[in-house]
Amino acid sequence: MPNRWHCLLLLPACVSAVTLDCKHIRIDKKDFDLSALGGPKTIHEQRWLPPSISNTTFTIDLCGPLKKLKGVDSKEQCPSGTRVCGVEERYNPIDGVKEVTEVRPIAGEYSTSHGRSMDPEVTRLKESSNTAQEGLSIELRGGKFPETRNGDLQKAIIELHCDSELTGNEGFGDDEAVVDAATYGRMGKRADDDNDNGDEDEPELPDLDKGKSLQFVSYKSEKDDLGVLRLTWKTKYACESAEKAPAKEPEDDKKTAGWGFFTWFIIVLFLLIATYIIFGSWLNYNRYGARGWDLVPHGDTIRDIPYIAKEWVGGLADRMKSGGSRGGYSAV
Template sequence: MTRSLSPAHRLLAASSLLASLAAATLNFNCKDVVSQRVTWDLSELGGPRMVHWVREIEPATHNFTFTLDICKPLRKHKGQDPHELCPGNTRVCGVEYVTNNYDNVTAVSQVVPIAGDYHLINGQPLESEVYRLKGSGSNADSNKEGVRVELSGGREQLTDEKGNKKMGKKQKAVIEFLCDPSTDGKDTEVDDRPEEDGDEKEESTLRRRDEEAPEEKPDAKQKSLRFLSYKDENIRGEDWGVLRLEWSTKYACENAVNEPKEGDGHWGFFTWLIIIVFLATAAYLIFGSWLNYNRYGARGWDALPHGDTIRDLPYIMSDFGRKVTNTIQGGGSRGGYSAV
């Protein structure tokens, strides 16, 4: 025999289900990344980072620049062309620049919001999935240490030129954070252009970055953040545009969360020395006061060890300071004698 739930119980169950779904999909906290009871703190890798996918397709050079911030939405930069902007609340943005090799003119070919919170535009929130590599069923991943983060929510086109909702191809960013104790993972290309309401930084433009990108190709392999691919992949019977990145960092190691962060070092020798001297002095005064009280019934200043000296200490220091001052200033032309 089955019991039917009352409307109140049904509403409560539905609310609990929606709350659990929201917690699982609506946000990504880079400071508290959890999978299989293992926690990673990736907050040190926050900030806008850039990778390039450069292709020579004659008669032009195609530079697909991907900018990502795993901790917060990307910000608009001062003087940035609106045609190269992803919508607000974007975490991963791709902009393709095409440079004509004959006249060296660069134009924006496409702007792709790959991951972000777009629930105000098309009702699609930021979705995140986290997978521990060691616990993966894949043989290739099981030999790695780190975490895979998948961020989605974007589409190839969110709106048309008039701002109307448009449902383009779904997008996803797959970032594999690999454990590498030898690097903090910050040796990436940083988007250091001044933000629209941020502090002034060293001026640079995307066109200059694009022109220098081919020269930086050999060094790109040595950077911690590496571009792997951006192509269509079949996910649940549907074609998605998938960006795959690899990021080597010590913060992806499973014991990194227990290690002190940069600047959180241990106390130095002199700090410990001062603490020990202070505690020893306090213990001496307390024990001496207790001993004098029990032995002689002394109270107040009389109970303190060397109470007379401590009581006269301000006068002693004042007299010492006066002597030092007189020594430095000298006795003048009187040979040390005072005027009568």
């Protein structure tokens, strides 16, 4: 029983240990905010596998689980809770058809489904690689492929390199490069023609990630059959100088706090007035048997408010008119 209560008391710490809060990352007494890098980002690995061309799209959301894509079969997407997913498509130029051949959940939170946690590990590049490069190294785990007893565990290692000129979101948007099956088919046909001429060079595949701050490094099986995806990401948010908050932030906080106090003041005042009216009406009904306007405390005064306001506005208008003239007399 004591051990069970001990686990319950430590539950908040355990939950924070298996998640990655992009907004609050503290390493070696230095704070980093990577929330601007949130959202799905894609990167590609292309290979020539005669007679097909393989294109593996790696999708990563550093700050939250990937959302399911509408109109795409669930079998062609990674399971819920995935942060890093790899989907391989193969294009066969012979029949001009593309198909999804592999779906690899590389990293994510699968504690409820498969008992594996993401177990993130964040270190400074200066500490992990013993180099002068400023930045962070983030390791995310939890994936397994295939999802069988003998499947290989997966891991993603993302190195965020400090670059004060880049936000890290360059190259991502609706205008990202996309190659359809027909284009790959023409590449495969050119490769076949080259091979007929005795040229064994692979066809030059298009660069789908040109201009992106996020770049693919490698994806391969490392020690203990662990599948490791390595990516590099240039961003100013990995710079240690980026930890300093803007100078105007405290003023914004004061404005927010002031507006909150004013809002609560209005709410409390409204509740007090409503309570007074309700209690006064109840008292007039039970003590004097009042009905209609007589129920409302000071009902006559409230009823006369429109007339009082009208008279006050009229008097104010008369004073303004009289103040702008001399009453018909002229100076002698």
